[in-house]
Amino acid sequence: MRDGGLFAGWEAAIHAGELRFPRCRQCGSWNWYPLPRCRNCGSSVQEWTKVSPQGTLYSWTRVHRLFAREAVTDVPYVTGLVDVVAGVRLVCLQRPGSGGEVRIGMPVQLSLDRIGDTAHWIFDVPER
Numbered sequence: 749m750r751d752g753g754l755f756a757g758w759e760a761a762i763h764a765g766e767l768r769f770p771r772c773r774q775c776g777s778w779n780w781y782p783l784p785r786c787r788n789c790g791s792s793v794q795e796w797t798k799v800s801p802q803g804t805l806y807s808w809t810r811v812h813r814l815f816a817r818e819a820v821t822d823v824p825y826v827t828g829l830v831d832v833v834a835g836v837r838l839v840c841l842q843r844p845g846s847g848g849e850v851r852i853g854m855p856v857q858l859s860l861d862r863i864g865d866t867a868h869w870i871f872d873v874p875e876r
């Protein structure tokens with residue numbers, strides 16, 4: 749892992765508009781969230797590797813009350829866990845205003861968008 753903190757590669761990926769996760773060069777395991785050493789083999793040699801911005805919705809919930817004063821988006825909103833590759837489950841928001849029905853196990857397409865001052869990975873649900 750390069751210097752600059754465990755999330756430096758994440759920030760670089762966001763800047764590049766790409767979805768990347770740390771992958772062990774020793775055993776090939778994905779390690780998310782980033783750790784100094786591979787969860788599987790203990791190697792410290794990991795590389796931020798680009799993946800396709802799509803996945804499967806593992807779980808989701810509709811949030812009706814804000815948790816913090818600084819709102820990510822208007823309530824209600826849907827947040828979900830998306831399985832991107834083996835071992836990588838990413839927290840995402842459903843695109844605000846998209847009206848498709850959300851189902852566990854559905855394929856979703858991810859895109860990087862800014863909400864307020866922060867970049868978020870957003871998932872879209874196909875309209876029926």
Ligand SMILES: [Zn+2]
Pocket residue numbers: 772773774775776777786787788789790791
């Ligand atoms: Zn490993």
